[in-house]
Amino acid sequence: MTYISLVVLGLLVLLFSGCRVYSGDYKISGRVTSADPNEGITGVTINCETNYMKKKVYTYGRDGRWEIGANHGERVTIWAQKDSYIFQPASPYKFTVTENKNDVNFQAIGWYDDFSNRVSGWSSDAFSNYEAGKYWIRVTSDYTSVKTIAPLSVPLSYSIKAEMSQGLGSGGYGFVFNLLDLEKLRVDDFYHILRVTPEATYKNYEIIKAKVEDIYPEGAVLSIEEITSGFSPLIESNINTLEIKQVWKDVFIYINNNLEPLWSGEIEVQQNADFLKVGLYACINSGDSYTAWFDNFTLTAIGFRTRTVPEVRSLDFQESMTHKDIELTK
Structure with missing residues (x-):
């Protein structure tokens, strides 16, 4: 040379x-x-x-x-x-x-994620997947709800926001939040759920504390404790933009970019936690299945951590990003 x-x-x-x-x-x-x-x-x-x-x-x-x-x-x-x-x-x-x-x-x-990139880190399986530049979660009648964990961990102060819409079937959608940032789901773990039922005859919202009572290969059994619920004229009959701001134990819920919170209050916080998990959620009301659609997921926080796609894809059920649950009212 x-x-x-x-x-x-x-x-x-x-x-x-x-x-x-x-x-x-x-x-x-x-x-x-x-x-x-x-x-x-x-x-x-x-x-x-x-x-x-x-x-x-x-x-x-x-x-x-x-x-x-x-x-x-x-x-x-x-x-x-x-x-x-x-x-x-x-x-x-x-x-x-x-x-x-x-x-x-x-x-x-x-x-943020507009779900146009199919390898952005969310779970892809029979119950949740990317499609046509959006993300869907499907709940069958074998379960009451399905949650999909976001491919990141958040600090104790953060906000999450996403556009959600109805698919086929009867049900509701929302967020899971305030989950411990652990690799495995365990009995006695708890977290919180914001769910909205956007059907014309309901238009109600609920804030719920969910506790893991048992874990099986097919899914988890949860006990459900209602924190608050109500009807809101701000809820549209199909598409809604939901937002949660959590500042340690203080939580603020917003809908459709309204400046005033739909609800605000204190929740039970995770002890000795530096990071938390959040995710998307869907629940079925009746019928054989229900599908909810999600778009434009946005996280705002200082100090969040992302997970790589190989880490997401290699997890077993208890470590997986999508959990199928049976909810029992407490």
Whole structure:
């Protein structure tokens, strides 16, 4: 191999080894992390616009580092981008380059899913799956409800929001929340459910505490304790946007982007928990089966953690993302 060939090969290796190459008078660099500064996020696109050109680099390594070059006097605009993630600061960095700068950092504060990507981490099986840019959960008459856990863990203060709609059958939909962030479902574990029945003759909502009484290979038996319920004219007969804000023991429920909460109050909190799980939920009222549809799931929180798809797919029933339940009124 000639000397020129070796030089060209070396440049190609540098260009494609994490995009750490930069050119210019000064180096601009930073990191992309979760709330934990030791937890970097890889694969984030760092967009940089200058007076003369547009550049893109990608975060690399366990600490989510990136770097780029710029010349003295250049006016630069820099922002972070990755599918399903929301970063702060929300507005791009804008400054004129006069020296090296190593503190252009970004932090993940949100995660969203429009379900157009079929490998975004949610369960795919006979009871829940992606279809036509949405996500569905189906409950058969063998069970009373099915919940699907989101592919992330949330801190003790967060908000979740999603658009939900009726499919075939008679039933309701909503969220599960305030679950312990554990690998396995256990007897005596508890969590909470927000469910809405959007049928014209009902239009009611319920906040429920569910406790695991027993676990079988086919599903779990839950005891159900109602916290509150009621009728609301805000509930539409088909499509509704539901939102939960949990700040430790304080919970606020919103519907259809109304500024006033549908309900607010205190719930029993998980002891010694740093992270929680949340998920989507559907329940059947009558008939052989009921299907609920979900779209535009959004999480807002500082310090959430995501799970990889291989981790999701390898779990057994007690660790799985979709749980089939039989609910017994307490």
